[in-house]
Amino acid sequence: MARMVKCVLLGGEAEGLERAPYPGELGQRIHExxxxEAWQRWIKHQTMLLNEYRLTPIDPEARKFLVEEMEKFFFGEGSQRPQQFVDPDSPSSSQN
Incomplete structure (x- = not known):
């Protein structure tokens, strides 16, 4: 039987992660x-941040930025897309 959590992002009961996806207190908080589904949304958002800001994951400043954005995404005001970002899945992005 799947472990269920009250997801902070989805606002209801959903299948939880099998283990903490990140080390330390933040990882445990995310796990709980x-x-x-919400974690997969973060992965997609994080990929967009990496690409749009041209971040290198091994750079300590980039990792610090991503951790801050992850906390905002789940437990804060939300992680915003860069102003210049155009969603390739958006119907309006195909109009030129």
Whole structure:
């Protein structure tokens, strides 16, 4: 039987992660309060941040930025897209 959590992002009960996806206190907090679906949304958002800001994951400043954005995404005001970002899945992005 799947482990269920009250997901902070989805606002209801959903299947939880099997283990903490990140080390330390933040990872434990995510494990207890974030669903698999919400984690996948973060992965997609994080990928967009890496690409749009041209971040290198091994750079300590980039990692610090991503951790701050992850906390905002799940437990804060939300992580915003860069102003110049155009969603390739948006219907309006195909109009030129």
């Amino acid at each position: 309060n974030v669903s698999k």
